[in-house]
Amino acid sequence: MDQITFYTGLSPTEFFTILTIMVFVYRTVSAMFVSPEDYNKPPVVSLKTNIRFDDPKPTPEPVQLGQITEPELRPYNGSDPSKPILMAIKGQIYDVSTARNFYGPGSPYAMFTGKECSRALALLSFKPEDINGNLEDLDEPELAVLEDWEYKFMEKYPKVGQLVPEKRIQQNEHKEEIEDNLNLDEGKD
Ligand code: HEM
Ligand SMILES: *[C@@H]1O[C@H](CO)[C@@H](O)[C@H](O)[C@H]1NC(C)=O
Numbered sequence: 001m002d003q004i005t006f007y008t009g010l011s012p013t014e015f016f017t018i019l020t021i022m023v024f025v026y027r028t029v030s031a032m033f034v035s036p037e038d039y040n041k042p043p044v045v046s047l048k049t050n051i052r053f054d055d056p057k058p059t060p061e062p063v064q065l066g067q068i069t070e071p072e073l074r075p076y077n078g079s080d081p082s083k084p085i086l087m088a089i090k091g092q093i094y095d096v097s098t099a100r101n102f103y104g105p106g107s108p109y110a111m112f113t114g115k116e117c118s119r120a121l122a123l124l125s126f127k128p129e130d131i132n133g134n135l136e137d138l139d140e141p142e143l144a145v146l147e148d149w150e151y152k153f154m155e156k157y158p159k160v161g162q163l164v165p166e167k168r169i170q171q172n173e174h175k176e177e178i179e180d181n182l183n184l185d186e187g188k189d
Pocket of ligand 1: 096099102109120121123124125126156
């Protein structure tokens with residue numbers, strides 16, 4: 001005790017009070033940090049709200065498909081987990097795999113996946129007969145609604161290809177030949 005006073009100039013009571021405070025501060029501050037071993041572990045409580053669709057795998061990078069037909073788009077409806085989830089608006093194909101809570105199997109907008117859904121979005125319709133690209137009889141306000149959807153999708157999702165009419169393209173090898181064929185076909189209509 002005499003030595004404490006000798007070395008620190010503090011009374012024993014003061015010395016132990018300061019010691020206690022220092023231990024307390026040390027413990028409080030260390031509790032704010034994570035030990036290096038724990039740092040790379042996932043958090044115990046997931047912050048994701050869509051726990052039902054919680055998937056430990058990250059969404060794969062979008063793959064460009066180029067020009068495909070509607071039947072070729074069909075399988076990209078979320079039923080095959082190895083394939084991205086795609087949907088088309090005005091012929092442009094978007095990869096919506098990041099929004100499994102909207103488009104994954106059993107989710108509210110799954111009926112649009114693997115399909116051209118311009119008409120349904122324009123009419124705000126879930127009817128299977130409206131899930132297609134037919135815009136012929138739509139009026140201006142309906143087309144404006146569709147355009148709003150298109151802008152939303154362009155901002156939110158990567159574009160991975162274009163829909164082309166069936167059977168017109170065999171392989172994407174001879175681009176000029178294909179364009180000639182398209183022109184010929186259009187001439188016939
Ligand atoms: C009963 C009325 C409806 C309600 C309450 C509703 C509600 C919602 C909500 C809360 C969202 C999430 C919005 C966001 O977080 O960005 C959403 C998204 C969406 N809704 Fe609806 N909705 C309704 C009707 C419709 C209809 C009629 C359609 C089209 C036919 C539609 C198509 C969509 C689509 C495609 C998305 C996803 C957009 C995206 O990928 O970000 N909804 N809806
Ligand atoms: C998704 O596509 C596959 C292959 O085209 C088909 O067998 C399946 O029935 C479709 N699922 C839904 C929910 O439409």
